[in-house]
Each structure stands twice: as structure tokens, then as C-alpha cells.
Amino acid sequence: MAGLGSAVTIALGVSQIAYLGAMLTLGVRLAQLARRTRQLPEVLLAAHFLLCCTLGYALQGSGHALAIEADAPRALVATLLGIGHGASLLGVASVLVFNYWVFRRGTRLGQGLLAAGIAWLVAGYLGCAASGSFWHGRPEGFWFWLLY
Secondary structure, three states, rough: OOOOOOOHHHHHHHHHHHHHHHHHHHHHHHHHHHHHHHHHHHHHHHHHHHHHHHHHHHHHHHHHHHHHHOOOHHHHHHHHHHHHHHHHHHHHHHHHHHHHHHHHHOHHHHHHHHHHHHHHHHHHHHHHHHOOOOHHOOOOOOOHHHHO
16 A cells, blocks of 8 residues: 555545445345245355455455565465455355356256356366465466456
């Protein structure tokens, strides 16, 4: 955030808190609804909002912000990014399963799209881990963008 004015930095911080608050609220409300209805779509959407949009987002943001610091402990950066991307992967996979379950259940097209989407996510995650992307924390390279 170096070089940004204090007003801009405060506005960015407030917007991030508002975003995380909204995503957490949606996730918790959907989890409560899922508990009452015992329906899979509500569970899947709750998982998406809680894992991807809240936990994964916060951990990835923290990891990328920490990675900017020259003396940042790389093991901490890698841990934050590895767990954050893992949580996001599970959240995005949940919304892929939601889309399949609600809109394409039982169709070959739906099964193919679901399998391709999950394979894409897993390949991106494994590629990021193997290439050192989590360690250096820079949002760059083929594997980062594949996962993103």
C-alpha cells in the first residue's frame, strides 16, 4: 500500500471489510438454511461463500500482501497461499457441483463440464504448488492464472 494516500488506504480497508462481512453473512445464512432444509444446493452455496469468498479470499489476500515485503517469511507466505487457494478450490468446486446438481444433473454435458472444471482447479493448484508460486507469492505465471 506504499504510495497510496491514507484516505485511499482506509477506503480500500473498509471495502474489504464490507466484502468479507457480506460474504460471511451470506455463507452463514445459507448454512442455517441448509441445516433447516437438509438440501444439497444450500450446503453447496454455503460452502462456496464460506470457503472461497471468505476464508480463501482472506488467506490469499494476506499471503499476497505479506509476499510484497522483502523480509517476509516465505514459509508463512506459502502456508497462507496454500491453505487459502485450497479453501477457494473447495469453494469453487462446490459451486461447480451446485451448477451441475441444479441445472445439468444426469446429463453427459453436465458431467463433462463438472469433471473438466474440477480437473482444471486441481491442475492449477498442483501446478502452483510445484512451480513455487505459493512460496514467492507473486500473482504471475501460467499456473497462477490457470488456478485463478
